[in-house]
Amino acid sequence: MAESTHSHRPDPWIAPLARGPLRGDVALPGSKSLTNRELVLAALADGPSTIRLPLHSRDSALMVAALRQLGVGIDEVDPAPGAAPNPYGPDLRVTPAPMHGGGAVDCGLAGTVMRFLPPLAALATGPVTIDGDPYARKRPMGAVIQALVDLGVDVTDDGDGAMPFSFTGTGAVRGGALSIDASASSQFVSGLLLSAPRFDEGLHLVHVGDRLPSLPHIDMTVAALRARGVRVDQPAVGEWVVHPGPIAARDVTIEPDLSNAAPFAAAALVAGGTVRIRTWPTATTQVGADLETLLPLWGATVTRDGEDLVFDGGVGVVGGASLPGVTLDLSRGGELAPALVALAALADEPSEITGIGHLRGHETDRLAALAADVNRSGGSVQELDDGLRITPAPLHGGGWAAYDDHRMATAGALVGLVVDGVAVDDIGCTAKTLPQFPGLWADLVATGTKGA
Ligand SMILES: O=C(O)C1=C[C@@H](OP(=O)(O)O)[C@@H](O)[C@H](O)C1
Numbered sequence: 001m002a003e004s005t006h007s008h009r010p011d012p013w014i015a016p017l018a019r020g021p022l023r024g025d026v027a028l029p030g031s032k033s034l035t036n037r038e039l040v041l042a043a044l045a046d047g048p049s050t051i052r053l054p055l056h057s058r059d060s061a062l063m064v065a066a067l068r069q070l071g072v073g074i075d076e077v078d079p080a081p082g083a084a085p086n087p088y089g090p091d092l093r094v095t096p097a098p099m100h101g102g103g104a105v106d107c108g109l110a111g112t113v114m115r116f117l118p119p120l121a122a123l124a125t126g127p128v129t130i131d132g133d134p135y136a137r138k139r140p141m142g143a144v145i146q147a148l149v150d151l152g153v154d155v156t157d158d159g160d161g162a163m164p165f166s167f168t169g170t171g172a173v174r175g176g177a178l179s180i181d182a183s184a185s186s187q188f189v190s191g192l193l194l195s196a197p198r199f200d201e202g203l204h205l206v207h208v209g210d211r212l213p214s215l216p217h218i219d220m221t222v223a224a225l226r227a228r229g230v231r232v233d234q235p236a237v238g239e240w241v242v243h244p245g246p247i248a249a250r251d252v253t254i255e256p257d258l259s260n261a262a263p264f265a266a267a268a269l270v271a272g273g274t275v276r277i278r279t280w281p282t283a284t285t286q287v288g289a290d291l292e293t294l295l296p297l298w299g300a301t302v303t304r305d306g307e308d309l310v311f312d313g314g315v316g317v318v319g320g321a322s323l324p325g326v327t328l329d330l331s332r333g334g335e336l337a338p339a340l341v342a343l344a345a346l347a348d349e350p351s352e353i354t355g356i357g358h359l360r361g362h363e364t365d366r367l368a369a370l371a372a373d374v375n376r377s378g379g380s381v382q383e384l385d386d387g388l389r390i391t392p393a394p395l396h397g398g399g400w401a402a403y404d405d406h407r408m409a410t411a412g413a414l415v416g417l418v419v420d421g422v423a424v425d426d427i428g429c430t431a432k433t434l435p436q437f438p439g440l441w442a443d444l445v446a447t448g449t450k451g452a
């Protein structure tokens, strides 16, 4: 099965120091979460769909490859007449087809592929094995496997609640009533809801765990289903009823990835100056939109300028300003934690970020990884049961391990703006959701003007 993103270790990437206040102007590629949802829905739709401005990264490429393996037609197409070409890659035309077994499907390290693909593949006819990177075999999948079993799918696995596992699709899934514990990931819910309209009886899903993280991502799933004519009822928090029926073919345009904006927007607080993020949607289900209210906790001023959002970090840390401590429940958006913990590590007051215990099941154990990297750099981070406590301490350069995790790598870049010599061991792992990160970051830092 697939190797990790790197079979060899690349040279460390030395994070560039900020020379002064930034004048950033960033146009980000499409949202990973939106792209992989629309690929799944388009594959299950009642006709062809075009996905405009899709993300082209490892996670989206893995989803495209998996769907093609099951028989779905996915072609690269030119932009709509008169539309500006997407600098980050072509639009995609998705043509549904009767799905057949795909053999061994490689999910890489992509949680969206690991959790969204199996319920869809259960609708195919033929054998499928779900597997991924060596570390992906450590990410929680028990709720997905158990859900397939409870839905009547004949799953073969070794009982460890992780990949690899196999089943032979019969072309139909009964559906009906199902309860799962989604405490470890909202993606367990989203993956089931996305395929549910194609289950014979739809799905009446109840979450029975003691916490439900990343609610905005489930709202994103429900919105994407409803936008394609699917009836979804929500009788209570943690309960969803997806009615059986067609998923409408629909041409969609993917928004820029607002969670990937986090290190860029936060850079204004660290280096000072302003960072403009282009085409920031006025209404969105992306949890990255929370940055508009989160970064002001660290002192940012956020203003809308036409279609764009401008984050103003004042003089920033490099200019001598200090960052305050912040106490925060981040259960809505754990994926923002690496960038926010990097800010907290540069602050002059203690911080506590909770509601993120499930990040131990992300691309890496992010609580342990953030504590290890910050503490190795001279910081003081203590793991809590469901979060981190960060105590101010002067940081120094040195090794910063990414653990194949794109958001660990970009957190290192953020710290490296004002800490000389932060050496990220593998900046290439940002290709998971943002292959252009090194160039975009170099362009951002270059806007910093000494003594401005
Ligand atoms: O559905 C999605 O697209 C995602 C849901 C969240 O997963 P968790 O609930 O496991 O954090 C988020 O962290 C991840 O980056 C993307």
Ligand SMILES: C=C(OP(=O)(O)O)C(=O)O
Binding pocket: 109, 110, 111, 112, 335, 362, 363, 407, 433
């Ligand atoms: C957790 C993340 O990704 P995923 O779970 O989709 O691999 C992320 O992008 O922060």
